[in-house]
Amino acid sequence: MSVEVASPRFGLAGYATCFAGIAWREVLRFLHQRERFLSALVRPLVWLFIFAAGFRQVLGVSIIPPYQTYVLYEVFVTPGLVGMIQLFNAMQTSLSMVYDRETGVMRTLLLSPFPRSFLLISKLAGGVVVSLLQVYVFLLIAYFWEIELPIIGYFTVLPALLLCGLMLGAIALFMSSVIKQLENFAGVMNFVIFPMFFASSALYPLWRIKEANPLLYEICRANPFTHAVELIRFAMYGQLEPVALAVVLACTGVFLTAAIYAYNPSKGMLARRGEAG
């Protein structure tokens, strides 16, 4: 037996193998957790079937782009609910990354010789793939609830979903690495998911909010989740919203860098607050 010299395993093909392996495992795990699949679906469906049905009487939506006619409230709220699916999924993925960090599962991942930043991005991307499954099943059910997108929209929404999922994952990973108080999912719900979701254009058009409260309007406009929802909304109709795209791209870059720094054991915040057994 000879000592192995510079093997091709760590070339570009190696990276691809590694990425595929990580994503494949995320999907396998998700498919095994039926409860998680179910609750990931039930949550937006409850909003769609119950909340949206009731709200439809209260809130008329005028014709705003990308819609060309009056749309039902259910149609308006669908991109927001898709965003919600991704938001929850991102939070779950990232929280488990932080709290599994000391256990064998995450340490096994970090033993891979590939760069840590690549491993973390792959892991986040694996979570995004899982969120895609959830989103498309949701859209399928919504289709039978007469929320029909143009056929092309089911394809053009895909890149938007990839990007938004990655952004939300990065934000979630960054926050859960840095803020120690986010210890359980209840804390995350109260301090992250609810504020991000409600102070956005997911449930109501921004012009409505502007009428009600100009300050809240500005907050909504500064919320990255608003831009994620708008990017998804326009992409569902085969259109590109350049401002939303720019904001989502920028946020992805910034938060991804920050998350990788905060999470990296050797440099980040965790190293300083860490305490080994």
Next chain:
Amino acid sequence: MTPPVSPPREPDALNVRGLSHRFGQNLALDNVSLAVPRGAFVVLLGPNGAGKSTLFALATRLYDNVSGEIRILGHDVRRQPMAALRNLGVVFQSRSLDGDLSLQQNLIYHASLHGIPRREAKHRAARALAKVGLGERAGEKVRALSGGQARRVEIARALLHDPSCLLLDEATAGLDVASRESVLGMVRALVNERGVGALWATHLVDEVGAEDAIVLLHKGRVLFSGRGPALLALAEAPNLRAAFLRLVGSERAGAAP
């Protein structure tokens, strides 16, 4: 089969020099040095809280070592992490397999982390599982395995990418006597057969063989490094258990985890 040639300048599987690490006020490791040559089985013996897990955390880059150096097959863990980690296999104290996935799926996942493509990974997984006596059960979920069997899968996994250095942190924790014996025996056999250098961390004296190389760690410091007989002489004790208790036992009470 030709025996592995070992010229004097071949780097150690694991070489730790002058390693110190502190958590806040607590000095977890104090100027620790040790070496595991290729093909050697070295026992890292120490009570709970001696610093064994910290050493493992540093060697696997969970934390960065603050001072000193850790080399795996000559590669500095901090400066050349890719080359170092490529040659490292680890069995952690805590369970690290996916209970919901099958044995084979767990191993394929691990192989992908080392850039080994799926087809080859399947071959390797089959061979590795056969080696640890679980070849028949490749398709079963890990959840269905006993503690000892799961450990054997973890050992198979740690060797899947042909590392030169194998670290095992309390690998027999939570196993019954028979499983402990079988896991220990298996690792010893693999070390002999494949020329891997293994560092076996434990707090159980009865896992130490009479002729094993021993590194005795206590309160973050190396108290002794050498073979069993020399340890007996140092402690003036009739057996290893007595020697261990004499060197660390008196101060054990109240040791922090």
